[in-house]
Amino acid sequence: MPTILLLGGTTEASALAARLAARGIPTVLSYAGRVANPRAQPVPVRIGGFGGVGGLVTYLKEHRVTHLIDATHPFAAQMHRHAVEAAAQAGVAHVALARPAWTP
Numbered sequence: 001m002p003t004i005l006l007l008g009g010t011t012e013a014s015a016l017a018a019r020l021a022a023r024g025i026p027t028v029l030s031y032a033g034r035v036a037n038p039r040a041q042p043v044p045v046r047i048g049g050f051g052g053v054g055g056l057v058t059y060l061k062e063h064r065v066t067h068l069i070d071a072t073h074p075f076a077a078q079m080h081r082h083a084v085e086a087a088a089q090a091g092v093a094h095v096a097l098a099r100p101a102w103t104p
Contacts, residue, residue: 003027005063006029027043029045030047053082068083
């Protein structure tokens with residue numbers, strides 16, 4: 001059974017969390033900490049940064065994460081880079097959900 005870390009903060013991340021929960025797939029939804037009042041989720045939620053790539057690698061290994069899903073906002077460029085690097089270092093499958101950045 002996979003164990004998923006879902007990097008969220010988007011509507012798509014919330015929708016994906018609901019689908020994963022409905023399938024009984026162990027998932028943790030992680031917010032960067034910029035969410036004042038996060039909406040209730042059907043999976044466990046963690047809030048706060050990881051402390052860079054090294055901290056994310058440690059989290060992935062300590063929690064035996066098998067899959068990392070990056071569903072952060074398009075402007076979260078640093079988190080995207082950290083997710084790619086940490087997944088590679090930890091040997092964890094990684095995928096990013098992409099959508100166009102918001103424009104006024």
